[in-house]
Amino acid sequence: MAEGGEVTGTVPRRRMTSRELAIWRSLADITAELRRILGSQLQQDSNLSPADYEVLLALVEADGCQLRSSELAATIDWERSRLSHHLGRMERRGLIRRQDCPTDSRGAEVFLTDEGSNAFHGATAPHMRAIKKHFADALTLEQFEALDDILQSLQGHLHPDSRS
Amino acid sequence: MAEGGEVTGTVPRRRMTSRELAIWRSLADITAELRRILGSQLQQDSNLSPADYEVLLALVEADGCQLRSSELAATIDWERSRLSHHLGRMERRGLIRRQDCPTDSRGAEVFLTDEGSNAFHGATAPHMRAIKKHFADALTLEQFEALDDILQSLQGHLHPDSRS
DNA sequence: GGGCTATGGTTGACGTATCAACAAGGTGGG
DNA sequence: CCCACCTTGTTGATACGTCAACCATAGCCC
Numbered sequence: 055m056a057e058g059g060e061v062t063g064t065v066p067r068r069r070m071t072s073r074e075l076a077i078w079r080s081l082a083d084i085t086a087e088l089r090r091i092l093g094s095q096l097q098q099d100s101n102l103s104p105a106d107y108e109v110l111l112a113l114v115e116a117d118g119c120q121l122r123s124s125e126l127a128a129t130i131d132w133e134r135s136r137l138s139h140h141l142g143r144m145e146r147r148g149l150i151r152r153q154d155c156p157t158d159s160r161g162a163e164v165f166l167t168d169e170g171s172n173a174f175h176g177a178t179a180p181h182m183r184a185i186k187k188h189f190a191d192a193l194t195l196e197q198f199e200a201l202d203d204i205l206q207s208l209q210g211h212l213h214p215d216s217r218s
Numbered sequence: 219m220a221e222g223g224e225v226t227g228t229v230p231r232r233r234m235t236s237r238e239l240a241i242w243r244s245l246a247d248i249t250a251e252l253r254r255i256l257g258s259q260l261q262q263d264s265n266l267s268p269a270d271y272e273v274l275l276a277l278v279e280a281d282g283c284q285l286r287s288s289e290l291a292a293t294i295d296w297e298r299s300r301l302s303h304h305l306g307r308m309e310r311r312g313l314i315r316r317q318d319c320p321t322d323s324r325g326a327e328v329f330l331t332d333e334g335s336n337a338f339h340g341a342t343a344p345h346m347r348a349i350k351k352h353f354a355d356a357l358t359l360e361q362f363e364a365l366d367d368i369l370q371s372l373q374g375h376l377h378p379d380s381r382s
Numbered sequence: 383g384g385g386c387t388a389t390g391g392t393t394g395a396c397g398t399a400t401c402a403a404c405a406a407g408g409t410g411g412g
Numbered sequence: 413c414c415c416a417c418c419t420t421g422t423t424g425a426t427a428c429g430t431c432a433a434c435c436a437t438a439g440c441c442c
Contacts, residue, residue: 070350077362078353080369085249087376105398124420136399138422143397160407160420186234189242192375193368198241200364204357205244211356212251269428288390300429302392307427324390324437389438399428408419 088188095184100177105140106149107181110174113150113166120165122155149173252352259348264341269304270313271345274338277314277330284329286319313337 093104102110112129113119121129127137141164144150149170155161166174193201257268266274276293277283285293291301305328308314313334319325330338357365 070346070354073366074354074362075346075349077366077369078349080373081249081365082253084369084372084376085245088372089246091376103397122420133400134421135401135423139398142422155420158408158420160405162421182234182239185239185242188376189372190234190238192372194371197364197368197371198238200361201245201368202237202241204361204365204368205241205248207358207361208248208252208353208356209244212248212255212352267427286390297430298391299393299431303428306392319390322390322438324435326391384442386440386442387438388440390436391434392436393432393434395431395433397428397430399426401425401427402423403425404421404423406420406422409417411416412414 091188092181092184096177096181099180099184100173102173102177106144107174107177109137109140109144110149110166110170110177113164114171114174118165119171120163123152123162123164126164144170255352256345256348260341260345263344263348264337266337266341270308271338271341273301273304273308274313274330274334274341277328278335278338282329283335284327287316287326287328290328308334 089104096102096104096107108130109126112126113121116126116129123137123141124134127134130137132140141150141152145152148167150164151167152162152164155163253268260266260268260271272294273290276290277285280290280293287301287305288298291298294301296304305314305316309316312331314328315331316326316328319327
């Protein structure tokens with residue numbers, strides 16, 4: 055993995071080649087298609103959008119299946135506004151409920167309903183199967199190693215100072 | 219790149235490991251963030267959305283900077299309905315225009331306005347720079363090789379029969 | 383030609399994401 | 413206590429993507 059004799063370690067190199075551009079486009083297209091496939095599979099199997107699933111996952115993993123709205127937003131890295139709109143829709147569908155927070159009258163506690171919990175648990179197994187089928191089954195162990203390495207480089211490039 | 223002595227060539231392997239799942243989540247998150255960054259940069263620099271850019275690119279590369287609506291849809295792989303909505307918005311902004319097709323009275327020809335052409339040409343250089351800065355500069359040549367290989371595997375897995 | 387089906391394109395409804403503005407409750411310094 | 417300021421969460425406007433329904437024309441077969 056170590057560089058050979060070529061220089062230009064961390065210095066931005068010359069120009070971007072057309073091959074590098076093509077690889078970016080391919081990466082963008084293929085990941086978009088994977089998202090689309092997995093999303094519509096999830097919708098078909100469980101009537102949940104990927105966004106629903108993300109919210110439910112965060113709640114299931116939280117203590118007592120409930121979270122302050124802003125903690126939930128921080129957990130899944132959403133803007134508060136987006137979360138508020140989405141929680142409104144999920145509440146209408148009976149997946150979650152909100153109630154006033156006892157310790158801060160501005161706040162809201164979000165918690166799972168039984169229906170939300172059932173939906174999440176019913177969705178997980180088919181969703182994992184779909185990820186395996188469409189993504190994991192395509193790659194060899196060596197390719198996973200290489201991809202992990204690449205993703206760490208990209209992550210480090212986007213957020214240079216976040217540890218680990 | 220050839221497999222060692224391990225078996226299980228094309229047969230779906232055992233279970234998906236949690237590491238493989240984590241790599242998928244990381245891939246999805248990082249590519250989403252890259253799209254977001256590049257998209258908002260494009261918007262800031264040129265007041266174009268990524269979708270606008272894709273449409274303009276297809277038109278610029280077409281003969282005479284014009285295309286039948288359905289050819290355009292095929293070129294960029296969009297549903298006709300999505301394209302129709304988007305062309306409506308782009309037309310309101312003066313980026314493109316539509317006119318009846320002389321050889322097929324159902325059809326519509328889409329063509330670039332001067333404004334659309336200028337917007338596209340002004341957008342390209344900063345957009346390329348942004349892709350270089352946020353994506354290409356993060357990776358080594360070896361990583362590009364590996365990523366290309368991985369993407370071809372994924373592509374082949376998603377569309378087994380499309381040549382090259 | 384008359385009718386059937388396929389194709390090209392538009393529309394409306396709905397869910398979703400982002401932005402800016404906002405209301406209302408907290409917090410801390412004077 | 414009071415006021416300025418921060419945080420929490422909601423709302424409305426706008427843009428976007430998908431789906432199903434739709435209209436008009438083209439192509440075809442009798």
